[in-house]
Amino acid sequence: MKTTDTSEKGLETIIVNSLVNEAGYVLGDPKDYDREHAVDLVKLLEFLETTQPDTYGVLGINREGPKRTQFLHRLQGEIAKRGVVDALQTGIRHGPAHVELFYGTPTPGNVKAVERFSNNIFSVTRQLRYSSVETALSLDMAVFINGLPIATFELKNRLTKQTVLDAVEQYQRDRDPKELLLQFGRCAVHFAVDDHEVRFCTHLTGKGSWFLPFNKGHNDGAGNPPNPNGIATDYLWKEVLTKEGLTDILENYAQIVEEKDEKTCRKKLKQVFPRYHQLTVVRQLLATAKQDGVGKRYLIQHSAGSGKSNSIAWLAHQLVGLEQDGKALFDSIIVVTDRQVLDRQIRNTIKQFAQVSATVGHAERSGDLRQFIKDGKKVIITTVQKFPFILNEIGDEHRQSKFAIVIDEAHSSQGGKTTAAMNRVLEGTASYNVANEEEEETTEDKINRILEGRKMVTNASYFAFTATPKNKTLEIFGQPAPQPDGTVKHYPFHSYTMKQAIQEGFILDVLKSYTPVESYYRLAKTVEDDPLFDAKKAQKKLRRYVESHQHAIREKTEIMVDHFHTQVINHGKIGGQARAMVITNGIGQAIQYFYAFKDYLRERKSPYQAIVAFSGEYDYGGQKVTEATLNGFPSSQITDKIEEDPYRFLIVADKYQTGYDQPLLHTMYVDKALSGIKAVQTLSRLNRAHPQKYDTFVLDFYNDSGTIQSSFDPYYRTTILSNETDPNKLHDLKADLDSHQVYTQEQIQYLVELYLNGADRDRLDPVLDACVAAYNADLDEDGQVDFKGKAKAFVRTYGFLASILPYSNADWEKLSIFLNFLIPKLPAPKEEDLSRGILEAIDMDSYRVELKTSLKIDLADEDAEIKPVPTAGGGSKPEADLDQLSNIIKAFNDQFGNINWKDNDKIRRVIAEEIPAKVAADVAYQNAMRNNDKRTARIEHDAALQRVMIELLADHTELFKQFSDNQSFKKWLGDTIFGATYRENWEAG
Numbered sequence: 001m002k003t004t005d006t007s008e009k010g011l012e013t014i015i016v017n018s019l020v021n022e023a024g025y026v027l028g029d030p031k032d033y034d035r036e037h038a039v040d041l042v043k044l045l046e047f048l049e050t051t052q053p054d055t056y057g058v059l060g061i062n063r064e065g066p067k068r069t070q071f072l073h074r075l076q077g078e079i080a081k082r083g084v085v086d087a088l089q090t091g092i093r094h095g096p097a098h099v100e101l102f103y104g105t106p107t108p109g110n111v112k113a114v115e116r117f118s119n120n121i122f123s124v125t126r127q128l129r130y131s132s133v134e135t136a137l138s139l140d141m142a143v144f145i146n147g148l149p150i151a152t153f154e155l156k157n158r159l160t161k162q163t164v165l166d167a168v169e170q171y172q173r174d175r176d177p178k179e180l181l182l183q184f185g186r187c188a189v190h191f192a193v194d195d196h197e198v199r200f201c202t203h204l205t206g207k208g209s210w211f212l213p214f215n216k217g218h219n220d221g222a223g224n225p226p227n228p229n230g231i232a233t234d235y236l237w238k239e240v241l242t243k244e245g246l247t248d249i250l251e252n253y254a255q256i257v258e259e260k261d262e263k264t265c266r267k268k269l270k271q272v273f274p275r276y277h278q279l280t281v282v283r284q285l286l287a288t289a290k291q292d293g294v295g296k297r298y299l300i301q302h303s304a305g306s307g308k309s310n311s312i313a314w315l316a317h318q319l320v321g322l323e324q325d326g327k328a329l330f331d332s333i334i335v336v337t338d339r340q341v342l343d344r345q346i347r348n349t350i351k352q353f354a355q356v357s358a359t360v361g362h363a364e365r366s367g368d369l370r371q372f373i374k375d376g377k378k379v380i381i382t383t384v385q386k387f388p389f390i391l392n393e394i395g396d397e398h399r400q401s402k403f404a405i406v407i408d409e410a411h412s413s414q415g416g417k418t419t420a421a422m423n424r425v426l427e428g429t430a431s432y433n434v435a436n437e438e439e440e441e442t443t444e445d446k447i448n449r450i451l452e453g454r455k456m457v458t459n460a461s462y463f464a465f466t467a468t469p470k471n472k473t474l475e476i477f478g479q480p481a482p483q484p485d486g487t488v489k490h491y492p493f494h495s496y497t498m499k500q501a502i503q504e505g506f507i508l509d510v511l512k513s514y515t516p517v518e519s520y521y522r523l524a525k526t527v528e529d530d531p532l533f534d535a536k537k538a539q540k541k542l543r544r545y546v547e548s549h550q551h552a553i554r555e556k557t558e559i560m561v562d563h564f565h566t567q568v569i570n571h572g573k574i575g576g577q578a579r580a581m582v583i584t585n586g587i588g589q590a591i592q593y594f595y596a597f598k599d600y601l602r603e604r605k606s607p608y609q610a611i612v613a614f615s616g617e618y619d620y621g622g623q624k625v626t627e628a629t630l631n632g633f634p635s636s637q638i639t640d641k642i643e644e645d646p647y648r649f650l651i652v653a654d655k656y657q658t659g660y661d662q663p664l665l666h667t668m669y670v671d672k673a674l675s676g677i678k679a680v681q682t683l684s685r686l687n688r689a690h691p692q693k694y695d696t697f698v699l700d701f702y703n704d705s706g707t708i709q710s711s712f713d714p715y716y717r718t719t720i721l722s723n724e725t726d727p728n729k730l731h732d733l734k735a736d737l738d739s740h741q742v743y744t745q746e747q748i749q750y751l752v753e754l755y756l757n758g759a760d761r762d763r764l765d766p767v768l769d770a771c772v773a774a775y776n777a778d779l780d781e782d783g784q785v786d787f788k789g790k791a792k793a794f795v796r797t798y799g800f801l802a803s804i805l806p807y808s809n810a811d812w813e814k815l816s817i818f819l820n821f822l823i824p825k826l827p828a829p830k831e832e833d834l835s836r837g838i839l840e841a842i843d844m845d846s847y848r849v850e851l852k853t854s855l856k857i858d859l860a861d862e863d864a865e866i867k868p869v870p871t872a873g874g875g876s877k878p879e880a881d882l883d884q885l886s887n888i889i890k891a892f893n894d895q896f897g898n899i900n901w902k903d904n905d906k907i908r909r910v911i912a913e914e915i916p917a918k919v920a921a922d923v924a925y926q927n928a929m930r931n932n933d934k935r936t937a938r939i940e941h942d943a944a945l946q947r948v949m950i951e952l953l954a955d956h957t958e959l960f961k962q963f964s965d966n967q968s969f970k971k972w973l974g975d976t977i978f979g980a981t982y983r984e985n986w987e988a989g
Contacts, residue, residue, distance in 0.1 A: 012140055023241065026124075027125075033130070041147065089104070105251060188254045197233065256271050278307055294461050307506075320379060332378060478492060492718060499716050511709075514698045577692070614653040666697065668686055748818045938982075
């Protein structure tokens with residue numbers, strides 16, 4: 001009776017049969033493998049004889065002998081130097097001939113190219129005995145093209161209790177990377193495969209071989225979904241390794257690239273191969289763009305760790321060659337990025353993959369973009385900061401051109417006036433500078449042209465990449481999906497989630513070890529009377545005052561520095577290379593911390609130092625300081641210096657919290673309110689992977705775990721927009737604004753005409769000043785708050801909706817122009833600061849901090865919906881909540897103060913009198929003080945204190961519980977009692 005073959009060999013048979021019977025591969029013979037040159041000699045010679053018979057004869061490789069050996073040596077040397085991918089793409093020169101080794105994807109309609117491609121020999125060989133030393137060793141499988149090795153495979157089967165990890169270990173332990181077939185560049189990729197997972201490596205280095213997941217992802221996480229039609233990993237041989245699929249990878253993705261260390265200037269070669277999600281998103285975007293044509297928008301939600309730079313580079317250079325009906329779909333590809341590091345990386349990557357650097361331009365100066373378009377540059381890279389200046393230089397000659405705009409971190413690099421200007425310029429409907437308009441245009445013509453310019457242009461397609469899409473980003477670039485209830489949700493075109501990136505090991509889970517720190521303070525009144533203050537504002541000022549008080553800064557500094565030394569350095573985190581970042585509440589506090597760190601590190605005799613980072617110049621203690629004057633080296637060196645000893649702490653004030661990739665960052669100390677995207681971006685500075693990095697640590701003095709969890713939840717899995725912004729809200733806002741009668745329609749029309757016809761500034765002011773006078777005279781405080789709030793809401797909402805609405809509204813555009821001039825002239829409602837002077841009336845009586853239990857914050861394992869752009873505006877002036885100073889201090893101390901004992905006075909007496917007396921009377925402790933050193937005395941003291949606390953258990957349960965459960969309180973009590981008793985006996989002795 002025949003049974004199912006559930007062995008590793010059975011999986012091998014399934015793969016080989018699929019490649020041979022379905023994909024058109026040829027079954028190779030292991031005996032045909034030439035170990036000395038790492039080629040399937042029979043297939044190589046067959047290909048050359050069939051496709052290049054003349055060269056085959058001229059070179060004399062048609063028979064065994066010295067000429068064939070010379071050719072094989074030459075081929076081996078070229079592959080060793082350039083890698084097999086480049087050798088396949090460009091062939092080799094040998095003697096008088098140029099030898100083609102592979103025929104690429106044929107262009108549509110080219111019959112001869114189709115025939116040539118069909119002559120390629122794709123083969124698969126089972127049980128390949130590859131070693132010239134250990135001749136019995138064999139690889140489960142290898143794929144060749146025209147006799148040249150492309151991929152090797154080790155297969156495992158979970159039904160026999162072996163997994164993909166066993167295959168990885170086999171490569172790392174049993175496959176010598178010095179063997180010719182396994183040397184760098186000889187193959188494009190090495191696959192470890194089982195029936196559930198696929199992993200790959202491009203550079204075998206023995207135990208250090210890094211295998212990356214090559215999986216589809218399942219439930220927004222790692223792994224693969226169940227396959228109702230077969231094995232879960234059959235996409236590898238049925239999709240990726242088809243002749244067309246593998247050729248596409250070799251032509252457009254796989255490549256040996258040169259990486260340069262900016263500091264040492266050393267160059268390093270790296271073999272690149274796409275991960276599955278990278279391959280999928282680029283292929284899907286290209287296919288959809290070709291089908292949709294120009295003028296569409298696509299949002300790609302790819303987490304940190306997704307390899308976004310390569311995805312953008314691969315997309316950009318393939319968009320260049322994208323055709324529709326035999327014509328190029330796009331004339332130019334413009335890559336807009338927000339970060340200099342990424343800007344450089346994308347530029348270099350595109351150059352390497354595009355192969356012809358002449359097709360790539362980097363627009364750094366005004367006029368570059370215009371010149372590059374004129375010169376026919378296919379890929380143009382610029383930063384979002386430079387883009388508006390570049391647009392100033394462009395005329396309206398690009399009406400017939402078609403653009404693909406690839407945006408990195410979409411939410412920060414699009415929107416507002418820059419996007420409107422970009423749209424107008426690229427479409428060619430207007431020049432950027434309104435001063436150049438022709439005289440005969442009427443105001444209505446100009447308004448209509450501006451309206452057109454605000455629209456997402458029809459001659460450009462947008463490809464927006466982001467890890468954390470905001471509601472605006474989703475609405476502009478997401479895919480709309482009408483719902484049965486009439487709402488329209490917006491989804492990303494493709495997502496690679498934070499969840500999957502964490503589970504696949506490309507980034508670390510920064511919420512796995514999150515420790516909140518509670519601060520406890522006592523404030524005291526320093527004035528005799530009891531004045532009234534605004535309680536809400538006072539509470540905020542008191543919190544800022546306490547947290548920035550020199551004593552508090554010192555206390556928190558000691559906690560951070562001690563924690564870093566004992567928990568990070570002493571535990572050898574990141575192989576002893578770990579760094580920490582301190583997030584502060586502003587420049588003043590950052591400098592306070594910098595000096596506190598400096599002092600305490602010196603006191604500890606620590607070998608480490610801190611760096612402070614902030615922008616601009618700051619007046620501290622009556623002196624102007626900069627980060628350069630404090631650090632003692634230029635600002636440009638901060639990112640390099642933090643990688644070098646003695647620098648281990650980076651203290652920042654709104655710097656390096658986004659876009660900063662430093663794998664050596666292990667620990668973050670947070671002393672600033674964080675929420676939403678800002679919290680995600682800040683804490684994610686820790687998530688970059690490093691070969692020796694296994695965890696991260698966050699110590700948070702300011703936020704609670706609930707706030708952090710709610711900030712991360714929307715971005716853990718796919719982010720969805722719950723509904724579109726309702727444009728009717730603009731009608732409502734306009735009606736409300738009109739009803740306040742601050743302006744007339746005639747005033748709006750008159751000012752817009754003046755502005756669009758280039759009138760001098762002094763002609764606009766009389767119109768605006770008249771409106772300001774009406775605002776001041778006719779509206780009470782609530783009315784002013786309502787008008788100004790709704791004016792801002794109108795401008796904000798219209799500026800967003802105008803780019804995506806299918807229709808235009810000239811009245812909205814005119815009101816928007818008018819309000820943009822009026823809002824800055826409107827005075828803020830007078831609001832007396834009823835909390836002024838409170839800081840002069842209080843002092844800090846006590847301060848301590850308590851580390852809570854470290855916890856893992858679990859995120860919601862479901863797609864998150866975020867709400868559309870808010871359109872509400874206006875409101876009323878908040879009423880001051882006046883209260884007496886004594887009550888404000890009491891409320892503050894109650895909220896943030898010391899432990900609330902049931903009987904404060906009694907507990908104080910026990911701690912101050914009873915416990916020290918009992919401990920000091922302990923005989924063992926007295927003997928230790930008399931005969932030994934202080935360290936031994938402390939050990940005996942702690943034992944004595946433990947005995948005393950047990951004695952007090954019956955009468956003071958609450959006190960004993962704090963001593964047992966609250967490590968911070970236990971340490972404080974021990975230090976206090978030892979300080980009192982040891983000093984007393986020392987002085988007495």
